[in-house]
Amino acid sequence: MLAVHQLSKSFKKVTAVSDVTFDAADGRITGLLGSNGAGKTTTLRMICGLVAPDRGEVRVDDVDIARDKARARTRLGMLPDSRGLYPRLTGRENVEYFGNLRGLSSAEVTARLDPLAEQLDMGDLLKRRVEGFSQGERAKIAISRAIIHHPQNILLDEPTNGLDVMSTRAMRTLVRRLRDEGRCVVFSSHIMQEVSALCDVIVIISDGEVVARGTEEELLAKTSAASLEDAFVALSTKEPT
């Protein structure tokens, strides 16, 4: 469970995130929906403690990340914006490295990786060196290494970016499975269909502020719009009062 309370962050004179507040419950997929540059990535970086907020608080399963970053991070898994893998290592070695850093033995990593490889249809990806992998193949390795320690809370920054149809489907199935296991999944995206298809709760961010949150039905009802896209446009262009 994640609780984000009044987070604010400015870079020099630009306000990236202002007063962002939302909860993300266990067993739910919470979607952060916003245009490019709306502040989604900065918010996610503050949640996992890589960027220190100017104001506000983040609690990961009731652990304040500012107080005990190490403990909070063991309960977090994040697929960040940059998917950098190590090209000279094989897929398995890439995942194993992060697993080992998280304190898992190599045997434990293998035990967890094999079912994941099947779910994501990774085939021989684990045996090959990452050099020359396609975007989709890279994404599969990157997500595996982000959740290899079975974190309760999972942050995914635009996880389907650059993926083809098959990879996107595999990724969605995985995200749903993680939710069904009772984990708290936060999913950022600027793609309406994606958020609409996956998310139980939607938080719309515009210009660094939360302009609306609720289920898709609630958002549609609130704006009397026919689609999530119309609702999004109506909400994110409305002047804050």
Next chain:
Amino acid sequence: MNQFLVVFRKELRDAMRDRRSVLSALIYPVLTPLLIVIIFQVAANELENPPEMRLAVAGVANAPGLVQELRSNDIELEEMEQGALADAVRAGDVPAALDIPASYGERFRGGWPATVFFYEDGASRRNRRTASRIRRVIAGYSGTVGALRLVSTGVSPAMSQSIQMTTVDLSSSKARAAEVMNFIPMLVLFACFMSGMYVAMDVTSGERERGSLEPLLLTASDLRMLVFGKLGAALVFALAGSSLTLVGCVFAFGQLPLETMGLSLSIGPEVAWVILLLMAPLAVTATAAQVFVATFARTIKEAQTYLSLFMLLPVFPVMFLSVKAPALTAWMAPVPLLGQYLLITELMAGQDVPWAYVAMAGLVAVALGLVAAWGTIILLGKERVIFGGS
């Protein structure tokens, strides 16, 4: 498993698969002995070929006495047209040339100073030495004839000389050879800087370039363990390169006929160990500094730019020494690079060095390395570094 070991093992495996990293650690140990052999050839040339005593002369018939004197001083004469003299010297065909005009005989017999023209190329170091020897022979002849003239008029030749100066040339061929060999300790020290450099760049700026730094930091790893693990892997390469370079040097020196050349500079197996003891801590400083500097760079290319400037460092002691050659004193031993350079020079010259100096040099070098590592740990906590990637 300990995070340090996890990082260390991964970076080592990663680097072993990187052709550039492995090549740069291996190429230097091969290159250094080769360079030593080349430097040795240059030094041997200095020793084996004394200056060539050859002189082009125009108008030999005009001055039989002077020509006789030159010949009796083992100067090989080569007759030439007067107009060709200057060009022959300029082209380097002869080290020097002498033009004896037709008026020489008449003026000589009349007791007037007889004019001759001497051509030399002052820019050529070798020929300068030949020319100055020949000039001394001519001046000596002039002095002898002058003295005889005074005697014939009943005046003591000593009257005409208020000062008699005798020049003693102390520059031995051996000293010149040693001067050339002075580059060798610096070459050896370069190994500390070269061998681990690629790994140092790959584990820092490479991590930023690939965009893998952010996910790595998200693993909740201890930054100290990350930095020391990375540093350790780069250090393995630096130490392997340094050790192999020393092995190569011992081998190269073993092949060279040093004794017959009278050269005393050498790296034998008995001092190689001490030299490695001096180089290992310096490798810590060099690698830690490279890791620190490369962390500022967003790409490996950028890091290469910074580090190629950094590579100029080993040259400084030699530049300092070419201005002023100091004897090794206590304060110099702990100065990084300078201390190692002077200590290795002493060791190569077959002299004993105080163990305290070796220890001081090592302690300071390791301490500096730790400072650089600490700086890297601080850098990796900065948002500018984590997200400033490409």
